[in-house]
Structures are given as C-alpha cells and as structure tokens.
Amino acid sequence: MSGFDQGRGSDVLDVEERARFEQLVLPHLDAAFNLARWLLKSREDSEDVTQEAMLRAFRFFRGFHGGDARAWLLQIVRNTCYTWLEKNRPMELMMEFDEELHPQPSVSPETLAIAGDNRERLGRALETLPPRFREVLVLRELEGCSYKEIAAITAIPIGTVMSALARARQRLQRALTQAPVQEAPREL
Amino acid sequence: MSCDYTRTALHGYLDGELDASRSAEFERHLEGCRECAKVLQTEESLRSVLQRSGLCESAPISLRKKIRAELDKATATPVAQRIAFWRWAAVAASILVVATIAWYAWPQLGTTRNPEAAPFTAAELIDAHIRSLQPGHLTDVPSTDQHTVKPWFGGKLDFAPPVKDFADDGFSLVGGRLDVLGGRSVAVLVYARRKHFINVFVLPTKEPDTPIHPPGLRQGYQWLHWRHQGMEYCAVSDVSVADLHELAQLLYQ
Incomplete structure (x- = not known):
C-alpha cells in the first residue's frame, strides 16, 4: 500500500479551507505531538517539530481529498521527525532494525506487569528501542491505529506490520525486564 | 522460543487483525500449543501495561497557541482585518448590552433580543x-x-x-x-x-x-x-x- 498523496503545497489557504482544516486535522494535534514526543524523546524538540509538521500539513491540505485525516497528519509528522533526526541525531537512525532475534527465555505475565508498573521505567525501556520499533508500538498501543493505518503512516508494506510489531514487542519486553531496577531512593 | 506463530499470527490475533478463517486456524493451534498460550498471555500483559501506563502525552497549550498564530499568518484573510472585525464585534456587543439594559430599564418598550442566542x-x-x-x-x-x-x-x-x-x-x-x-x-x-x-x-x-x-x-x-x-x-x-x-x-x- 502506498502512502497518501501529500499534494502540492500552497502558502496561503482561504478561510473556508482553514475551517475545514480546523475541523478535520487540528483535533489530532495530541496524537501528532505524542508520536513526535516518542520519536524524538524530548518534549521541547517535539513542540518545534510538531509545529513545523502542522504547518506543512496546512500547506499540503489542498492535496488531502478526504479519508483518514489522522493517518494523513501522522504521516507528515513522522516524515518531519525523521528529517529532523537525520539532521540532528544521525546516529539514532543507524540503530539496527533487522536484528536477528535470539531465542529468549520467555517472560512471565506477572514479571512483566510488575516491571511495567513504573511509568518512568516503561518510558525509558521504550526509548531504548530503535525508532522504527518505537513508532509501531506507539501507533498501535498508545494511539490504537489499525495495521492499515500503521502501514500508511510508516510507509512499510501492510504485510510486514504484524512482524514489525512482533519484534518490537519482544524488544520492549527484553528492555523492560533486563533494565536494572531503579526504584525511588529508599528512606531510612 | 520456537513456534513460528509467536512471531506472526499470534500478534494479528492479539490485535484483532486476522480474518475469520485465519483467526479460527490460530485458535485451533492455540489449543495444542502451550508456548503460544503462554506468549499470548505475556503479550496481553504487555498491552495492558502500555495502555494503563499514561505514556500518552498531550500537546501543551503553548503549542496550540503557536500553531494557531502560524495558521493565522498562513490564512488568506489578513489578520489585521480580522482584528478589526473582532474590535467592531466588541463595539457592537457593547452597544447591544447597553441597549438590552435600556430595554429592561423601560419595560414598556418591550424586548426584542435575539431569543435564541x-x-x-x-x-x-x-x-x-x-x-x-x-x-x-x-x-x-x-x-x-x-x-x-x-x-x-x-x-x-x-x-x-x-x-x-x-x-x-x-x-x-x-x-x-x-x-x-x-x-x-x-x-x-x-x-x-x-x-x-x-x-x-x-x-x-x-x-x-x-x-x-x-x-x-x-x-x-x-x-x-x-x-x-x-x-x-x-x-x-x-x-x-x-x-x-x-x-x-x-x-x-
């Protein structure tokens, strides 16, 4: 499945298009910010990049002919994030994606529930994953996107969304259960 | 971990993305595969951990404001004109308030407010x-x-x-x-x-x-x-x- 046509940019839109943009696209600002925040691992950078992406979306809005506005916007946000990462943190994108999975001792649901109970720890574990694993998890588990939407947003074939999620989940479990347990400082 | 399903269909099943026949096929497999049963439980636990996590972050108000300002700049109606409009609207609203008070001060004049506003x-x-x-x-x-x-x-x-x-x-x-x-x-x-x-x-x-x-x-x-x-x-x-x-x-x- 190919991505959305982002259309030709236009610098100025009229009031009607603006109202349509506010109705269709702006309600997904939280989702846009959330994706940027987990791709860039920083709230400050995400504010700038989300703002830039929103503006790009506005300029490309004429090319959006209905359909899934959230997926359309998130695709633009994701592209803007990757451009930003290439420029500012190229090393990050070199993190391996297709790592061979070694057989892992499987984790028990109880262990996982305990390890994941700490928000900080869960967030840190998610941040240790390569961006391409992080994004499918954020889209699926935090934003509730379908495989079709994930494929459109991340430009991966729909047939590989399932295996990408499988690997991402395994990586997250490993990061979560192998991370040193750092609890709040104990008070005497 | 050896069962192939744990790397494929199990996830489609977990995500509700398998069609009816593949879903039924996986369920049949699940009955006999202890590994898949265990992995499915673990994946469900991971999912509920993620969904309860509060990791979802909302856009800050400051960002909303900045975007709105940027959109104003990129919208065809000149901002100056819109400010002028709101200024006139404010003046009109003030006049309306005064007029409304006047109607009430002299009840015999009757009321003609927009009843639905x-x-x-x-x-x-x-x-x-x-x-x-x-x-x-x-x-x-x-x-x-x-x-x-x-x-x-x-x-x-x-x-x-x-x-x-x-x-x-x-x-x-x-x-x-x-x-x-x-x-x-x-x-x-x-x-x-x-x-x-x-x-x-x-x-x-x-x-x-x-x-x-x-x-x-x-x-x-x-x-x-x-x-x-x-x-x-x-x-x-x-x-x-x-x-x-x-x-x-x-x-x-």
Whole structure:
C-alpha cells in the first residue's frame, strides 16, 4: 500500500479551507505531538517539530481529498521527525532494525506487569528501542491505529506490520525486564 | 522460543487483525500449543501495561497557541482585518448590552433580543474549556457517580443542574466543577469521550426551549448551545461534531 498523496503545497489557504482544516486535522494535534514526543524523546524538540509538521500539513491540505485525516497528519509528522533526526541525531537512525532475534527465555505475565508498573521505567525501556520499533508500538498501543493505518503512516508494506510489531514487542519486553531496577531512593 | 506463530499470527490475533478463517486456524493451534498460550498471555500483559501506563502525552497549550498564530499568518484573510472585525464585534456587543439594559430599564418598550442566542461568546466558552484542561482544573468533584456529583452542587449554586452519566453510550461522567463565565456562576459537567474531554456549562434561564443549535467552530474546538426545561446548556470540546451532537441529544432527553 502506498502512502497518501501529500499534494502540492500552497502558502496561503482561504478561510473556508482553514475551517475545514480546523475541523478535520487540528483535533489530532495530541496524537501528532505524542508520536513526535516518542520519536524524538524530548518534549521541547517535539513542540518545534510538531509545529513545523502542522504547518506543512496546512500547506499540503489542498492535496488531502478526504479519508483518514489522522493517518494523513501522522504521516507528515513522522516524515518531519525523521528529517529532523537525520539532521540532528544521525546516529539514532543507524540503530539496527533487522536484528536477528535470539531465542529468549520467555517472560512471565506477572514479571512483566510488575516491571511495567513504573511509568518512568516503561518510558525509558521504550526509548531504548530503535525508532522504527518505537513508532509501531506507539501507533498501535498508545494511539490504537489499525495495521492499515500503521502501514500508511510508516510507509512499510501492510504485510510486514504484524512482524514489525512482533519484534518490537519482544524488544520492549527484553528492555523492560533486563533494565536494572531503579526504584525511588529508599528512606531510612 | 520456537513456534513460528509467536512471531506472526499470534500478534494479528492479539490485535484483532486476522480474518475469520485465519483467526479460527490460530485458535485451533492455540489449543495444542502451550508456548503460544503462554506468549499470548505475556503479550496481553504487555498491552495492558502500555495502555494503563499514561505514556500518552498531550500537546501543551503553548503549542496550540503557536500553531494557531502560524495558521493565522498562513490564512488568506489578513489578520489585521480580522482584528478589526473582532474590535467592531466588541463595539457592537457593547452597544447591544447597553441597549438590552435600556430595554429592561423601560419595560414598556418591550424586548426584542435575539431569543435564541447563547449567553456567552465563543471566546469565553473556548477559553473556559482550555483553562479546564490545564492540570488540576478539570473538576472540583471528580466522580463518575451522578449521585455524588449532583448533591455536590447543592448549596453552591442557586439552582440544581441535571446530572446524568452516559457511560453506556460512550460518554462517561468524569465529574463536575463551578466556573464563572461572563460574570455568572455556572455548573460544569465534565464528560470523557475516548481521550477527549467535553465541558457542558449549565445555568438557569427564563427563556423558552430552543433546539440544539448548529455547531460553532473555532481554534479546532466545537460547541453547541440549547435551552431545555429552564436550563441553558453550552457543550464544548475537540471531539467531532457528530460526537458532540450525540451527547447533546442524550442530555436533551
């Protein structure tokens, strides 16, 4: 499945298009910010990049002919994030994606529930994953996107969304259960 | 880990993305494969951990404001013209207020106010909505129980707002709070629709009932206004118009 046509940019839109943009696209600002925040691992950078992406979306809005506005916007946000990462943190994108999975001792649901109970720890574990694993998890588990939407947003074939999620989940479990347990400082 | 299903179909099954025949095939496999049963349980645990995590982060208000300013710059209507419009609107509103007071001061002149207009401006409603989304401002009485929220208003206002929970219809009551809008004390009912909040401002009125007005839209927020059985309602949110209208209809019943 190919991505959305982002259309030709236009610098100025009229009031009607603006109202349509506010109705269709702006309600997904939280989702846009959330994706940027987990791709860039920083709230400050995400504010700038989300703002830039929103503006790009506005300029490309004429090319959006209905359909899934959230997926359309998130695709633009994701592209803007990757451009930003290439420029500012190229090393990050070199993190391996297709790592061979070694057989892992499987984790028990109880262990996982305990390890994941700490928000900080869960967030840190998610941040240790390569961006391409992080994004499918954020889209699926935090934003509730379908495989079709994930494929459109991340430009991966729909047939590989399932295996990408499988690997991402395994990586997250490993990061979560192998991370040193750092609890709040104990008070005497 | 050796079963191939743990790297493929198990995830499609977990995500509800398998078609009926593949789903049935996996379920048959699951009955005999202890490894898949265990992995599925672990994956479900990971999912619930992630969904309960609070890792989802909302866009800060400052970002909303910046985007709005950028959109203003990129919209064809010159900003200066729009400011002038709002300035004229403000002047017109002041004249209207003076005129209204004048009508009331001389009752024999009769009243010709627009009987259907909402009691607040869009800006007042949206500002109040945005303010409520700042940390700690959403509710004074956080409760999903209408029998907790309704009595809470007792003694704080000179009217009793109708409080109902519509969790079964997808609008769960989050709580209530007091607010001051346009210089009047109002009751606010807060509902949640998926991850979005809806503020419903309620105050008494002597005007006759009106239907639910066509929506207004500003800064990405929708609002609806109506009067019913002596109460005035304004619902504001960033949910879709259809969702907001659905809640309005539930409240209207």
